[in-house]
Amino acid sequence: MNLIQFFNKEITFTEEENEVLATAFKEENYAKGTTVIxxxxxxxxxxxIEKGLLRCYYYKDGKDITHFFFDEDTFTAPLNSVFYNKEEPYGWETLEETRLRVIQYADLQELFIKYPSIQRFFFNVSLDILNAFALKLEYLQFHNAEERYxxxxxxxxKILLRASLGHIASYLGITQQTLSVIRGKK
Incomplete structure (x- = not known):
């Protein structure tokens, strides 16, 4: 789904708002394996993310750990930089050919002021993202490896078909060997 279709899925924007959004978000294309951040x-x-798959990752004791996956029809931002003016501890890598639509946060804030419907939309998007992270945390804290898988x-x-087993295992907080055992049972 393209950006404008996604915007209009939940809220019907005016023709002017759609045009402003289409112009404000610039297209960026990346090959598989490209570090975006x-x-x-x-x-x-x-x-x-209009097309493709991003992996958000960090390093812990020299190990590459997958923090989250972002696939099509998903908004994301480096929260530490955008909201706290700090360096982003996470890297972002494309796991397949990826097409992004990108806007500077300052430019998006200007749209919020001029178009309250856009601000309302992003408030709902923020809640969806917060919920996704809360659910991941719940599964890491209260469920065993098999339940997480x-x-x-x-x-x-779709993530299981698009990401490597090593990335999936680190996302689930388990070893690749444990993931293979769990997959063998299914």
């Missing part, structure tokens, strides 16, 4: 860098951009299978089955 380096860990410990600084970015004030908001991203919409089953949840991923039920909620995001």
């Amino acid at each position: 380096q860990p410990h860098s600084f970015s004030k951009k908001v991203y919409f 089953t949840n991923l299978l039920e909620t995001s089955p």
